[in-house]
Amino acid sequence: MASSDVSSLCFACDKQGPRRCAKCKSARYCSPSCQKEDWPTHKLVCSSFSNHALSKRPTDEHFRVLLFPVDGKPEVIWHASRWIVDDQDDEEDCRFQSFEVDSILGSETFPIRTPIQHNPRLNRNLLNTIQICYRDTFLVDGSKPNRSVARVTSTRPGLYHDWSGPIFACGKIGLGIDQQKCRDLDMEDFRHIFDYFLSYNAIPATAAQTIKAVRINCFGDQKMCNRPAFESVEILSTDPIFNDHDTSEIANRIGFPIFTHRLPPNPVWAEDQDNKIFKNFNPFNNQDATFLHLCCDPNVPFNPAAGTLGWGLASTQWQTYVGSALVVRPDMKPLHPLHVEALCKYCHNDIWPFFSHSLGEYTPEEPMKQEAVLAMICRPTFVISWYKLLDEKRKNGNAVKAPYPYDV
Ligand SMILES: [Zn+2]
Ligand SMILES: [Zn+2]
Known part of the structure; x- marks a missing residue:
């Protein structure tokens, strides 16, 4: 396809796009229906672009x-570049222009500059390079989830990559690997940038599936809504829990990883906390969820302001006012209520006593070493606990039909 053709194509399909967005006069469409389809993402930048003189x-x-701040929405800004001289290069013009990154990404991080030269959603080759700049270690360095990118990806149902930390997109002239000069981004680039976030590691809604998850119901949901302690529920693979979740370190250590997420309280009990039905308990109480989140990391400090209480204790968000919790498997395979019940009982009945021992609960015994506690948290001890639970259930006359946790 000739380049002159590409630069006049519709932003949403392969046809020519003679129509322009009335506000920014920049976005191109073939038809009102394509314009309408593009609007949810286009509106995130239309006025910011229009106002950028x-x-x-x-x-x-x-x-x-195009800046993607951690909180907020995509923003069109001016950003500085500088010329860098490449001493290793013998060629005549060995200078290249590079965008400054520290002021946006922070200086304590290694910046990644991912080039985009093709749009997989439109199956279109770009005429110039776009770079997406982000922190190398954003998944593990405590960077906050990037809500501006989430605003882009939330315009289309699907399951998307977990982008975190500040991100910005910038333009270089030309293709290949060593573009020498910087350039302004335009509205067409924004389309390609959004499509990058909408396609990177994405599971589109057409592939959305129903997933078997488990609710650990808090005291309020059990007492006032008659929900069982562990309840099988169905959610979609597009559920926000796959992007925003906590996890159980104990479950990770025994090779049965899970994502967990606190659910909003039901006003039925949240607004009636003094009801006699609760006796002296708080309806938000969810001991099973609390024990599931005991901290196994000896290096986590006691820092309530930051939400951590240290070794052997759940973080503050799992201590008080927990409410009900949703649990899923990260691989989206079905999760059985009995799996979660076994995990919670294991954490509470089998592992918690070791933590308390290591915290000096059994004096005059010398407190157990933390390594010894960690050594106890393993698949074999969980399997023993699993069979113990099945035996108990059968003794109480419950027909147990749950697949073996590790076979699923
Ligand atoms: Zn179109
Ligand atoms: Zn517009």
Whole structure:
């Protein structure tokens, strides 16, 4: 396809796009229906782009880039570049222009610059390179989830990559691997940037499936809504828990990883906490969920302000006012209520006593070493606990039909 053709195509399909967005006069469409389809993402940048006057360029080394702040929405800003001389290069012009990254990504991190030269959603090759700049270690360095990117991906149902920390997209002239010069991004680039986030590691809604999850019901939901302690529920693979969750370190250690997420309280009991039905308990009480989240990391400090209480204790969000919790398997395979019940009982009845021992609960015994406690948290001890639970259930006359946890 000739380049002149590409630069006049509709933003949403393969046809020519003579129509323009009335506000920014930049987005191109073939038809009202394509414009309508594009609007949920286009509206995130249409006015920011319209208000961005090219005449206000601070210096000729500033270029228009698209910022994705951690909180907020995508924002069109001027951003500085600088010329760097490559001493290793023998060629005549060994200078190249690079965007400054520290002021946006922070100086304590290694920046990644991922080039985009193809749009997989539109199956279209780009005429110039776009770079997506983000922190190398954003998944593990405590970076906050990036809500601006989430605003883009939430426009289309699907399951998307967990982007965190500040991110920005910028333009380089040309293709290949070593583009020498920077350039302004335009509305068409924004389309490609959004499509990058909408396609990277994404499971589109057409592949959305129903997933068997488990609810650990709090005291309020059990007493006032007659829900069982462990309840099988169905959710979609697009459920936010797959993007925003906590996990159980004990479950991870025994090779049965889970995602967990606190559910909003039901006003039926949340607004009636003094009801006699609760006696002296709080309806938010969810001991099973609390024990599931005991901290196994000896290096986690006691820092209630930051939400951590340290070794052997659940973080503050799982201590008080917990409410009911949702649990899923990260691989989306079916999770049985009995699996979660076994995990919770294991944490409470089998593992918690070791933690208390290590915390000096059994003096005059010398407290158990933390390594010894960790050594007890393993698949064999969980399997023993699993069979013990099945035996108990059968003794109480319950027909137990749950698949072996590790076979699923
Ligand atoms: Zn179209
Ligand atoms: Zn527009």
